Amino acid sequence: MSLDAKIVLLGSQGVGKTSFVVRYVRNTFQQGNASTIGASFLAKKVMIDDYVVRLQIWDTAGQERFRSMAPMYYRSATCGILCYDITSEASFKAMHSWLLELKENVDSGLMIHIVGTKLDLVNADPSKREVPFETCVAYASKYLSSGGEDGFDGSEACHEISAKDDEGVEEVFEVITRKLIEKRRMIEDNYQEQQARRQTIYVHNDEPEVKSGCC
Amino acid sequence: MTTGPGNGANGSSNTLKSQFDGIIKDPANSLYSIRPNSARPSRKSTSSPISSTDHLDDETKSNAELEEINSRYSRIARFKKILQATNVDLNDLKRLAWSGIPEELRPMSWQLLLGYLPTNAERRVSTLARKRKEYLDGVSQAFSSGLDQVMWHQISIDVPRTNPHIKLYGFESTQRALERILYLWAIRHPASGYVQGINDLVTPFFQTFLSAYIDGDPETCDPGTLPKSVLDVVEADSFWCLTKLLDGIQDNYIHAQPGIQRQVAELRDLTQRIDAQLFKHLQEENVEFMQFSFRWMNCLLMREVSVKNTIRMWDTYLAEGSDGFSKFHVYVCAAFLVKWSPAILRMDFQEVMMFLQALPTKDWDEKNIELLLSEAFMWQSLFKNASAHLR
Numbered sequence: 001m002s003l004d005a006k007i008v009l010l011g012s013q014g015v016g017k018t019s020f021v022v023r024y025v026r027n028t029f030q031q032g033n034a035s036t037i038g039a040s041f042l043a044k045k046v047m048i049d050d051y052v053v054r055l056q057i058w059d060t061a062g063q064e065r066f067r068s069m070a071p072m073y074y075r076s077a078t079c080g081i082l083c084y085d086i087t088s089e090a091s092f093k094a095m096h097s098w099l100l101e102l103k104e105n106v107d108s109g110l111m112i113h114i115v116g117t118k119l120d121l122v123n124a125d126p127s128k129r130e131v132p133f134e135t136c137v138a139y140a141s142k143y144l145s146s147g148g149e150d151g152f153d154g155s156e157a158c159h160e161i162s163a164k165d166d167e168g169v170e171e172v173f174e175v176i177t178r179k180l181i182e183k184r185r186m187i188e189d190n191y192q193e194q195q196a197r198r199q200t201i202y203v204h205n206d207e208p209e210v211k212s213g214c215c
Numbered sequence: 216m217t218t219g220p221g222n223g224a225n226g227s228s229n230t231l232k233s234q235f236d237g238i239i240k241d242p243a244n245s246l247y248s249i250r251p252n253s254a255r256p257s258r259k260s261t262s263s264p265i266s267s268t269d270h271l272d273d274e275t276k277s278n279a280e281l282e283e284i285n286s287r288y289s290r291i292a293r294f295k296k297i298l299q300a301t302n303v304d305l306n307d308l309k310r311l312a313w314s315g316i317p318e319e320l321r322p323m324s325w326q327l328l329l330g331y332l333p334t335n336a337e338r339r340v341s342t343l344a345r346k347r348k349e350y351l352d353g354v355s356q357a358f359s360s361g362l363d364q365v366m367w368h369q370i371s372i373d374v375p376r377t378n379p380h381i382k383l384y385g386f387e388s389t390q391r392a393l394e395r396i397l398y399l400w401a402i403r404h405p406a407s408g409y410v411q412g413i414n415d416l417v418t419p420f421f422q423t424f425l426s427a428y429i430d431g432d433p434e435t436c437d438p439g440t441l442p443k444s445v446l447d448v449v450e451a452d453s454f455w456c457l458t459k460l461l462d463g464i465q466d467n468y469i470h471a472q473p474g475i476q477r478q479v480a481e482l483r484d485l486t487q488r489i490d491a492q493l494f495k496h497l498q499e500e501n502v503e504f505m506q507f508s509f510r511w512m513n514c515l516l517m518r519e520v521s522v523k524n525t526i527r528m529w530d531t532y533l534a535e536g537s538d539g540f541s542k543f544h545v546y547v548c549a550a551f552l553v554k555w556s557p558a559i560l561r562m563d564f565q566e567v568m569m570f571l572q573a574l575p576t577k578d579w580d581e582k583n584i585e586l587l588l589s590e591a592f593m594w595q596s597l598f599k600n601a602s603a604h605l606r
Contacts, residue, residue, distance in 0.1 A: 013411070014372040032376040035411040037518065038509035041568040056565065063369065065410045068471050072505060 002052045005180050007173075008074045010098045011083030012091040013062035016117040019163035020083065021059045024173055029164050036061045039073050048174070051181050055173065071105060079111040079176050086116040086160060089130040099143055111179060112144055112157065115172055119162035133160060229431035231441060238427055239448050241340050242323035242332065245427060246295055249319045287317065294320045303327055303334040313534040315527055315585070322427040325420075326452065328533040329459040343448075350451035354395050357402055369409050370397045377414045378522060381434050383422060388439035392450045393417060400458060407468035412514040416460065419517075419526045420453040434522070464540050467512065475512040478545050479504050482511075485549040489594060493556040500564040507571040511548050515540065519551070520576050520584070527584045543595060550590035 009017045018033045018040070025042045039060040046053050058073040060066070074080060082098055084091040095114070102110060114136055122129045140154030159175075161168035237244035294317060297307050308327060316324045326332035333342050374393050378384040384393075396417055401409035422433040428445045429436055438446050466474035483504040487494040497504070510518055517525050528547070532539035555574065559567055576583070 013369060032379045034376055034379065034518065035373055035414075037412050037513050039506070040572055041506070041565075043565045043569065054565075061411065063411045065408075065468065065470075065472065069505070069509065072503070 001050060002054065003181060003184055004054045004056065005079065005177065006056050006058070006077045007079045007081060007176070008058045008060060008070075008077040009081045009083060010060055010070065010074070010102075011062055012085070012088075012094045013064075015062065015083050015085040015088070015091050016163055017059050017062065017083050020115065020117055020161060020169060021057055023163040023166060023169045025057070027166070029166070031164075035063075038066060038069055044173075046173075046177060048177055048181060051184075053177050053181070055177070070101070074102060074106060074110075077106070077110060078180060079113065080106075081172070081176075082112065082114045084114070084116055084131065084136075085118050086131050087118055087121050087128045092116075092131045092136070096143075111176065111183075113172065113176055114140055114144075114158050116158070116160040117163065119160045119167055120165045123162070123165070133158065136160075229429045229433070229436040229440075231445070232428055232430060235428045235442070235445055239444060241343070242326065242427065243298065243336065243339065245319065245323065246298060249291060249295070291317050291320065294324070298323060298327075301336050303336075305334060309534040309536065311534075312530050314531075315581070316530045318426065321526070321530070322424050322452075325423060325529070325533060326456065329456050331452070331455050331459055343452075346455055347448055347451040350399070350454050351447065353399050353403075357399050358395075362398075363402055366401050366409055367398060369411075370394055370401065370414075373397075373409075373411060373414045378418055381522065383425075383434050383436055383438075384418065386437045386439055388437070388446065389421070392438070392446065392453075393421065396421075396450060396454045396457065399454060400461070404461070404465075406470075407465065410468040410513075412510075412517075413457075413461070413468065415514050415517040417453055417457045418522055419529055420456045420460075421449065422522065423526060424449045424452045424456075460540060463537055467541075472513075474541065475509060478512045478541070478548075479508050481545045482508050482548050482552070485545065485594065485598060486552060488598065489549055490553045490556050493553060493559060496560050497567070500562075500567055502564055502567050506568065508548060508552070511551070512544070515544060516548065516551065519574055520579055524576075524579055524581070524584045527581050528588065531588045542599075543591065546591040546595040546598075547587060549594055550587050554587070554590075 009021060011017055013035070018036050019029060021042055022033070023029055025044045036059060039058050042057045042059060044055045044057070046055065058077070060070055060073055080102055082095045084095045086092075099112070102112065116131060116133070116136060136158045137154040140157045141152065142154070144154060144157050145152035156175075159168055159172045161172060163169060232238065232245075232248075234244060234248060290311075294308075294311055297303060297311065298320065305327065308324060312324055312328065323332065327334060331346070333339055371394060374390050374397070377393065383389055393414065397409055397414060400413070401407075425433040425436060425438060428441065428449070438449070461468070464474055466472075467478075468474075483494075486497075486504075515525070516528070520528070532543060535543040555570070558570065562570060
């Protein structure tokens, strides 16, 4: 079975969105990537269980000026990854406006994950951390749970990574991909169930009609 | 050639020109010292640089090489004739510059074509002195009052990732100069402010103006080794010329970037007319022009071709006049896109996107750029002003 997933990365300028996704797709790291203009496109094919998943990733530009272009990329997305730099509280706060924008413009089915970057800097010097992981989890619990799922635990949607040290990168996409497969399965199951139910209802509905015709 | 110093790679081969003081005052002072056989080796050349500029090693030169030197000499002579006039005729200069400016004459020619350097020889020295002082005063004023932190943050994280593969841009003194140029420009243009990509656009100026003062390749030069007087004028001239360039494409960088929206629409339109098959294929694969050509407009193709190739392109853009960077550029983009048509036609969405983001232009030299420019010229002659009734 195959599945196409469109993922869009959003977040402030310089948090390392490109480094993150380039590490995932090409397994390389380069200090000082040229800034992303507009957006750049990357793709990767992964096998999970019996699914072949084609990930199409839009790595958007972080600068405010390019923001008017973002809808072109997130409108058709199945998953949004909001990125912030764990050594910059400002970048964490800036993420909120992205979340609001997504909620306003995209239907509630969009899966959202939050990724804190530059974990290597904090590993080397813990005093550099400006955003505790718990803050992110609390944020996710508060704002991402409105999808209606009961007992939503924000930590499911929060990650911290280092593109430089290749820490946690693979995991983000694996979690997302598994969730997307799960979702697909549920939709398929639902569909089959509905089909079955529809037939039952059909049979059920037939009776009064027959009756009314009779009376 | 046996006379090359052979140390071109380590950057120490750049030496300050002895007459730098004169060139600072008036770039026309560089004209007297240009010799036809002092050509810097083209970057494609595998031979070592000519170090002794005063004698020709006839035995080792082929006829073709001699012919090239001859044509270069007559070209330089024609430029010199225009540039040494009391009143430079800009139309004459444009006519010549379209096909490329010899690198020794480029700094002065660009400054004239941009309207930064006065065409009247008598006004040059005083105008330059005044503009450079104005820049330095502007900088010290901008940095003595409180910085616009948001703007400064954006600039200071982009400068270290500007042309990261070129040595020149890794040096401390280059990076500090670019920061000052970009910051001063940004705070003086609040409607756009600093927009990513403008950092790319300053670099052709910076290295071209730097080249006026050194022998050797500016891309390996550490400006920190040069006298402050040289660095200051390179920086100030770069600032003013960047300002002139951006004046012409301001609407590329203001809110919603209407200039870029328009250019992308024009490119789409042009492509449909030039290569209907390609256009149809892109449509069927759901490739949006905005997705790949936004960057072509925002960075004037600087992410697609090298800085050296960009510099050659700008000779022609500047010769095209005030709308070279906004109108002619779109024709260049169209010529650029249809170049890859045979490859693109065989690709699906994913492949097209990947391909267009990393086009195989690494080995492009001046010849490739000149072909591209002449193709663009042809499309422009065919379609300019024709859009309304052909639609």
